[in-house]
Amino acid sequence: MPFKTIIEPFRIKSVEPIHMSTPEERKKYMTAAHFNPFLLRSQQVIIDLLTDSGTSAMSSEQWAGILRGDESYAGAQSWERFESEVKDLTGYPYILPTHQGRAAERILYGYLGGKEKVFISNTHFDTTRANIEFSGAEAFDIPCHEAHNHESDFPFKGNIDLIRLEELLKKFGTEKIGAVILTVTNNTGGGQPVSMANAESVAAICKKYNVLYIIDCCRIAENAYFIHHRETGFETKSYREIAQQMFSLADGCIMSAKKDALVNIGGFLALKNEQLAAACTNLLIITEGFSTYGGLSGRDMEAIAIGLREGFDADYLNYRIKSTAYLGEHIRAKGIPVLYPIGGHAVYVDAGLLYPHIPAHHYPGQALVCELYKIGGVRAVEIGSVMFGKYDEAGKLIPAPMELVRLAIPRRVYTQSHIDYVIEVFDEIARTRSSARGLRIIKEPKFLRHFTAHFETL
Ligand SMILES: *Cc1c(COP(=O)(O)O)cnc(C)c1O
Numbered sequence: 001m002p003f004k005t006i007i008e009p010f011r012i013k014s015v016e017p018i019h020m021s022t023p024e025e026r027k028k029y030m031t032a033a034h035f036n037p038f039l040l041r042s043q044q045v046i047i048d049l050l051t052d053s054g055t056s057a058m059s060s061e062q063w064a065g066i067l068r069g070d071e072s073y074a075g076a077q078s079w080e081r082f083e084s085e086v087k088d089l090t091g092y093p094y095i096l097p098t099h100q101g102r103a104a105e106r107i108l109y110g111y112l113g114g115k116e117k118v119f120i121s122n123t124h125f126d127t128t129r130a131n132i133e134f135s136g137a138e139a140f141d142i143p144c145h146e147a148h149n150h151e152s153d154f155p156f157k158g159n160i161d162l163i164r165l166e167e168l169l170k171k172f173g174t175e176k177i178g179a180v181i182l183t184v185t186n187n188t189g190g191g192q193p194v195s196m197a198n199a200e201s202v203a204a205i206c207k208k209y210n211v212l213y214i215i216d217c218c219r220i221a222e223n224a225y226f227i228h229h230r231e232t233g234f235e236t237k238s239y240r241e242i243a244q245q246m247f248s249l250a251d252g253c254i255m256s257a258k259k260d261a262l263v264n265i266g267g268f269l270a271l272k273n274e275q276l277a278a279a280c281t282n283l284l285i286i287t288e289g290f291s292t293y294g295g296l297s298g299r300d301m302e303a304i305a306i307g308l309r310e311g312f313d314a315d316y317l318n319y320r321i322k323s324t325a326y327l328g329e330h331i332r333a334k335g336i337p338v339l340y341p342i343g344g345h346a347v348y349v350d351a352g353l354l355y356p357h358i359p360a361h362h363y364p365g366q367a368l369v370c371e372l373y374k375i376g377g378v379r380a381v382e383i384g385s386v387m388f389g390k391y392d393e394a395g396k397l398i399p400a401p402m403e404l405v406r407l408a409i410p411r412r413v414y415t416q417s418h419i420d421y422v423i424e425v426f427d428e429i430a431r432t433r434s435s436a437r438g439l440r441i442i443k444e445p446k447f448l449r450h451f452t453a454h455f456e457t458l
Helices: 023-032 060-068 077-090 101-112 126-134 162-172 196-209 220-230 239-249 274-287 298-310 314-333 364-376 416-431
Strands: 094-098 118-121 138-141 177-183 213-216 252-256 267-271 346-350 381-383 404-408 439-443 454-457
Touching (some): 077 094, 094 274, 101 252, 118 162, 162 196, 177 196, 314 416
Parallel strands (some): 118 177
Antiparallel strands (some): 252 267, 346 404
8 A cells, every 4th residue: 555645765864954034034135136036145045946957965875975086187986987887877888077068068069060050959958059059050949839738738748849850850951960959858848758759759860861869868867757657668667777768769968967867066978979979079178178087076976976876766766756746736736827747857837827917028937936035935947038038129028938937846955844835835925926016127138137137126
C-alpha cells in the first residue's frame, strides 16, 4: 500500500538559516531594489525561486568528492572520473569540460555558426540564441503546435514541429545548417518534456539532410522521468537507460551541469565526431583551459561526476517531479492560472490572466513578482514583457506573447513545508488580486533589461 505523502528522500546534514523578514522590512527592501527582485540581496529573501540553475544542494557524497579533488593541471584523477562518467552516460567518445553551459555553446556554435548559417530548435534557450546570433547566424524556434495551446494536456509539449523542421531544412539546404538543437526538457517552453518518438524522428530527418544533431541536455534526467511515465514502451526502462537511448540518436550534446547534475557550477560538450571535437578542443584550450579541466577545478569535476549519477536516482526524480507538480496543482486548485501540465523544474503562472486589469505596458508579471515578495518574501522571475518586450519605432511597447512568472524549484533545497508556505502565500495573492497594481519602467539598459531595470509602482 503506497503512502500518499511523498517525503524528501534525504536527511538534512547541514543547514543554512533563513532570515524571516517582516512585511514592513520587505516593503523597504523592495523600494530600495527599485521593485526589481534581481536587485534584492539573497538575505532579504525567505524562499528563493528565482532559478533552479546552480542552486542545488549537494549530497554528502559530492562534498566528499570536493575534498578528493585532484587539482593537477593535466590528466588529474578527477578528470578521469568525470570523463568516464560522462562517456558512460552519453556514449560520446570526445568530452570537453567547460565552466558552464554557455561556454560549451560559445565554443560549438561559435565554430559552426557565422553569417548565413542557420540553427533550428524546439526552442533555443536565451544563452543558446545569444551565442548563435553573436556569431552572425540565425536561430529558428519551432515548438510543436500543442505548445501554443495552454488548455491542451498533451504529454510532450516540448516536442519540435517535425513538418516545419523538414520545411526549413529543405529551404536552407545542408550547407547552411549549423545544427538542429533539441532542448530537453524545453526550458523556455515551460519545462515541458520531449518524447523519444520525437527525438527519433529528428534523428531520421537530420540523417536524411545530413545535418548535425545536438541535444541540449541540461534537464535530460527530468525528461527521462516523463518518458518513463508517459510514453508507451518505456515503463520498464530505467531513467538512465532512457537518457542513454536519447543520446544515442544524436551527434553530441551540451550540458549545463548546474541543472540535472546537481552542482553549483560546471558544464560540458560531448561529441561523436573526431574532427569536430579536435576543432572545439582548440577553442577550449584558448578560452577555457587545458582539455583535461576546461574551466573547472578538479573538485568541480568530482562533484559533477557524482551528481550525474544522483540526478538519475529513481527516488530523487520521483520526489523532484512530484514536488514541482505539488506546488503547481495546489495553486491551480486555488484558481491561479498556471501553464499546464506542470513541467519538470518550475511552475509558470499566467499573470496576464491573473491580473486582467493590468495592461501589458504596466507589466502584470512584474506586479506579481512584487506581490509575491511583499506578501511572503518569495522571489520569482518575470518572463513576460519586461524580459521579452520590445519597442516599436514610436517607442510603444510590443508585448511578449504571454505575461508569465516562473517559480523555479532549486533541487533538494526546500522541504514540503517550505512549499506549503508558498501555496499559502498564493491564498493571499488570490484574495488581493483585484488590488494589485502595475508598474512603470523608469530606468533600463539596452540589453537584457530585466536584470537591472528600475521600476515605480502606479
Ligand atoms: C541553463 C541553460 C543553458 C546555459 O547554461 P549555463 O550553465 O547557465 O551557462 C543552456 N540551455 C538550457 C536549456 C539551460 O537551461
